[in-house]
Amino acid sequence: MRSHIADAVRAAGGWLSFERYMDLALYAPALGYYAGGARKFGRDGDFTTAPELSPLFGGCVARQCAEVLGSFGAGCVLELGAGSGRLAIDVLTRLAALGRLPQRYFILDVSAELRARQSQLIETLPATLRERVVWLDAPPREAFDGVVLANEVLDALPVLRFRRLPGTTLEMGVAMTGPDFCWSARPASDAVADACRRFEAAAGAAWELPYESEYCPRLSAWAGSVTAMLRHGAVLWFDYGLPRPHYYLPERRDGTLICHFKHRVEFDPFRHPGLQDISAWVDFTALAEAGQASGFDLAGFTTQTYFLAGAGLEDEMRACAGEDAARAARVANEARRLVLPGEMGERFKAMAWVRGIDAGLRGFRLRDLRYSL
Numbered sequence: 001m002r003s004h005i006a007d008a009v010r011a012a013g014g015w016l017s018f019e020r021y022m023d024l025a026l027y028a029p030a031l032g033y034y035a036g037g038a039r040k041f042g043r044d045g046d047f048t049t050a051p052e053l054s055p056l057f058g059g060c061v062a063r064q065c066a067e068v069l070g071s072f073g074a075g076c077v078l079e080l081g082a083g084s085g086r087l088a089i090d091v092l093t094r095l096a097a098l099g100r101l102p103q104r105y106f107i108l109d110v111s112a113e114l115r116a117r118q119s120q121l122i123e124t125l126p127a128t129l130r131e132r133v134v135w136l137d138a139p140p141r142e143a144f145d146g147v148v149l150a151n152e153v154l155d156a157l158p159v160l161r162f163r164r165l166p167g168t169t170l171e172m173g174v175a176m177t178g179p180d181f182c183w184s185a186r187p188a189s190d191a192v193a194d195a196c197r198r199f200e201a202a203a204g205a206a207w208e209l210p211y212e213s214e215y216c217p218r219l220s221a222w223a224g225s226v227t228a229m230l231r232h233g234a235v236l237w238f239d240y241g242l243p244r245p246h247y248y249l250p251e252r253r254d255g256t257l258i259c260h261f262k263h264r265v266e267f268d269p270f271r272h273p274g275l276q277d278i279s280a281w282v283d284f285t286a287l288a289e290a291g292q293a294s295g296f297d298l299a300g301f302t303t304q305t306y307f308l309a310g311a312g313l314e315d316e317m318r319a320c321a322g323e324d325a326a327r328a329a330r331v332a333n334e335a336r337r338l339v340l341p342g343e344m345g346e347r348f349k350a351m352a353w354v355r356g357i358d359a360g361l362r363g364f365r366l367r368d369l370r371y372s373l
Contacts, residue, residue: 001031001274002179009176015184018269019217021174022158025273027110033274034111034156048263049152050238050304050344051087054334055320058090060311061236064363065091065147066100068234071357075146075233078106078136080226081153085118091149092129097319101132102146108136108226143231145356150226151238154287155279157222159214161257162188162196166209169193174270181270199248202285206250213248213255214280220290227294232356235296236363238304240347241282243372256281284349285373296353300364301373305345308338311363 005024009016026033050057069075082088088105095101109115115135122133161172163185171192175184188196195215200207227235241247247256259266261276269278288298302310317335321328339345349369352361 001025001028004028004031005181005273006176006179009174009181014175015186016174017171018161018173019158021181022269022278025269025278026156026158028274031274033277035113036274049083050338050348051090051151052084053337054331055090056313056316056331056334057308057338058087059094059316059319060308060313060363061087061149062091062094062098063312063316064236064361065149066095066098067362068147068357069100069102072145072232074103076104076106076144077102077146078108078140078144078148078230080108080148080150081156082107082109082118083114083151085121087149087151088118088133089121089125092125092132096129101129103132105133106136106140107133108139139226140229143229145232146230147233148227148230148235150236154216154219154223154237154239154282155241156277157216157219159216159257159280160192161214161255162192162212164196164207164209164211169196172212181273199244202244203248203250204245208250208253211250211253213252214257215283216280216286219283219286220293223287223290224294227296227353230355233354234299234357234361235291235353237287237351238348239282241284241349243369244283244285245372247281247283282349284351287351288373291353296355297359298370299352299354299359299361301349301351301369302364302367303346303369304348304350305339305341306367307350307363310366313339
């Protein structure tokens with residue numbers, strides 16, 4: 001991976017945009033973090049996602065999907081970046097119990113290695129569920145009704161890194177010092193400088209310089225392309241992030257770029273290229289704008305805590321625990337990790353876009369944070 005990126009730096013004249021570096025480090029065929037063979041999720045990986053932590057998450061997501069699918073009788077589910085396949089397992093299992101199975105459960109994932117892992121897990125399902133799963137190499141070409149799911153996908157989209165100094169804006173890229181990668185700055189384009197001025201204005205207070213952060217230039221086009229064929233239904237986004245006014249607060253002067261390696265938080269994206277996750281928090285204002293640009297209505301924005309509670313967390317806990325007291329204690333502990341502010345509850349957010357259906361969704365009925373965008 002290091003050799004591959006070094007070749008790209010040299011081919012670019014000695015300076016590579018960080019957006020391109022992140023793209024290669026995560027997605028270069030057979031070499032990038034999400035394209036290679038290292039285990040990424042769960043205890044033996046680098047980080048734990050909500051579906052890996054507990055089936056309660058997938059069960060609640062399924063209850064929200066059931067509400068949407070029931071609004072027009074049938075439909076499909078498209079999951080973007082399905083990780084290990086655990087969310088697909090939990091959603092399909094709960095939808096079967098609720099009597100709301102989709103006609104097809106599509107999985108769109110660019111990683112051949114992850115698709116192989118997903119396939120192994122999907123094989124453990126009963127045939128009536130397994131036969132509904134279809135892997136796609138590209139976004140659907142035909143219109144469909146239903147739900148699009150994306151859990152912790154947006155944070156892995158490559159970002160552009162910028163640095164504001166008195167009188168100038170710089171774009172932070174990647175150069176080399178001997179065999180090592182290092183940060184290197186060059187004057188930012190007018191488009192990047194204009195974007196920085198908008199971000200500072202959204203924060204409502206002047207930045208104390210120097211100020212570094214990031215944004216995702218491809219978010220709108222990417223989100224629009226993968227949801228374009230949804231004719232009627234909802235898009236459910238789950239990720240860690242903030243509304244723009246909070247994302248670019250003056251005190252958040254180092255941005256949100258973060259890496260994960262063997263369940264350790266790292267802040268050097270050059271330390272383990274291809275072996276560590278690199279991500280940035282999601283600007284949910286930008287995501288809301290992307291939905292509007294793609295012809296969707298913004299139906300809800302809330303924290304993971306309030307989404308799970310509204311979608312039926314208590315019912316899901318009872319369904320998972322049954323009459324087993326020991327199991328009930330484990331389920332309660334899992335629920336706390338999903339909803340407590342110091343765990344995932346406040347850091348992770350949920351957003352819904354809708355098209356052609358009633359915008360009232362159960363997962364967003366308890367707390368409406370759209371005003372904060």
